[in-house]
Amino acid sequence: MTIPTPLLLLVGVLALVAVVVLWKLLATAGLIGLAQWVVITQTEDPTAVLVVVGVPALVLAVLIRRAATRTGHRAGLLFPRSARRLEVTR
Structure with a gap:
């Protein structure tokens, strides 16, 4: 059984969007956590x-x-x- 090419492209694009959104979320959470850690440990x-x-x-x-x-x-x-x-x- 073969999967149609348009369906594969759609799944690929959706996966890429999910990775980008997750990466932005993790980067933002990491920066907030880093700022909190710096302030809590330094003051x-x-x-x-x-x-x-x-x-x-x-x-x-x-x-x-x-x-x-x-x-x-x-x-x-x-x-x-x-x-x-x-x-x-x-």
Whole structure:
């Protein structure tokens, strides 16, 4: 059984996109972790430690909250035509 070439190309492109996104995520997490490690090991100021640990946590909390509260066509889950149809029938 042979796999069609367009399907192989699609799988290859999707795998490449996944690797790029994962690499960016890991690089960002590594830089944040490195910055936290440097500040925590080099200073004894509790305010600096609180800022370096708290700011990324707050940003992540805001992003998770935004992702969790997005519904319907605002999140891109519905096509505009079907979203208009839903609004008319309500």
